[in-house]
Amino acid sequence: MSQSAEPPLTDRTLAVPAQGQMAARAGEPRNYVGIVRAAVLVILAAVALTTPGFLSQPSILSLLTTVSFIGCVAVGMTLITISGNIMSFALGALVGATAMVFVLAANWGGFAFGLVAGLAFAAATNALQGFLIGWLRANPIIVSIAALALIYGVAEAFAAHGTIYAAAGTSYAGFKGKVAGIPVEFVVFLCVAAVAQFLLSLTTFGRNLFLVGSSFRAAEAIGVRTWRAITGAYLWAGLFTAPAGIMLAIRYDAASMNYGLGYEYDAIAAVLVGGTVIKGGEGSVLRTLAGAIVIGVIQVVLVLQGLRTEWQYLIAGLIVLGVIALQTPGTRD
């Protein structure tokens, strides 16, 4: 076994397979991956459609909002995964913290101020992590776990009792409604996804991001400012994650760190199920959108089948393991 020597985690090798090699490697395994994927989708659809109440209106609405919250975080995560940094463990904590910043700022200076403060906070927090990861090449997993601990610790210092409520008399009723029968949350999510896909497909930043993700050293060798691409990926990931926190705060007229619990895992599961590869350099927002819908359907079906939310971790874990074991066999991260 002379193949398993690619260095994980911190560094990538110079070896970029030639186009032909890549096609040859991808050609054959893709077939059975495609079959497995189709089979899983058919089974999921069958289970969903035979679950009583799945096609009822409240269930569909709850599916759309679930997909929106997971989706915003997953779109952010997609940029991080494409940039070659696997995942951020801090995005769930960022959702809770952004909700808190939004409520605090909105109580003090009004709704618009809260919105700006929430977005700015999320962008800054994430960009700082991205800078450490991109400029210093610090380990992305360790940096995001440290950020997770710091965000929780600081939030605990600020909100001793855990929950911050919107000031008496404020109600964000106008933002809880529907646009043409579709929940506002879903419209916001579609906007987030559109902006992200635009960034990835039509800008220099997007092109650089794919380059950096597929081979860091090659990108550096051809003169890409790698640290800018990575910092940018984290900054945008913060901006895309923030709406999930703000929308949760609007929904409950309150904010708590518990709101963000587990979102990072649902998000990475959505990213991987969609088919974005964990080693970076490949993927799209459209795939993540499909992945978020799959995860959302699973969660709604779980609730309708009477299974508790505790099952979500287990299911997300089995999905991640299954997808990773199937993903591009023969290449290491």
Added chain:
Amino acid sequence: MKRLRDDPHMRPLFILAACVVGLALVDARDFLTVATAASSLETFATIGLVALGLGLTMMIREFDLSVVGMYSMAGCIAVVMGGTYAWLGLACALAAGLAAGLAQGWLIVRLRLGSVGVTLGGLLVFAGIAYVVTENRALPYENMEVALGLSAPVGGIFSVRSIVAIAIFAAAALVIGLTRYGRDIIAIGSDRRAAMTAGVNVDALVIGIFGFSGFCAALSGALLSYSLASASPAGLSDVIVPAAAAAILGGVSLAGGTGRPLGIAMGVLSLAVLRAGFNAVGAPPYVNEVAMGTILLLVAVLDSTYLARRVQGLVRRVH
């Protein structure tokens, strides 16, 4: 003295000394007590073995994220299976930890997958099982005799739990220091291809280290649940933040190829003293969490691949 200072393995000793002196300066009367020493050793027992397993996977340039999930799951297994016979529950938990670790190692080696991805799946599956079994509540353990016995002081400041942790550290230090496994591990971490060419059985060692990491996490999770007389799922940041920080403080690099068990033990001990010190001087609980997060962020920066290059660049620009 200069040689002592430049030896990377002495770094944790200096950090430990700095922690003790710093906390003693803040509040010597509350900090320099037998109770603080005992509570440091309890924390050492809680995170030490996780840091050892995680540190060993880092030494071979891998990363075992699943330790937190294993930690929670082993506690649940021990409490559920050990109702009548504590040893039976412990044996089940250890077997599960070893088997799950070996299975992850096998997946990484055979399917040539990245360890972060595989152990992320493992983390979620193990934590998920813990959540399902406990229904996200604390699962009580009725056998109070075992619970009290495990935390009862032995020789003033030790307990059964901390003695077990110290014994495993000693065994690991002996095996790695005196047998060829130690050199093989460093060789794999430094250059895997060269190690393979030199005849190191890389696959077996990688699988074995993941098995050991699962075993260590299961052991400390099970013993902690017994001594607390309850099992509940642990949050990600509770265990892995101090464990990873301790391993890096103790001289392990994420780039692989450096570190040794005694260094990791020193790293764990400094963080344990810090935590016990915060408790002794009456700091609120979030101080510990913020401190651990800050330390982990700092060591991540100090361990980063481009730090030297960036610092040189800045210095050049100034001149």
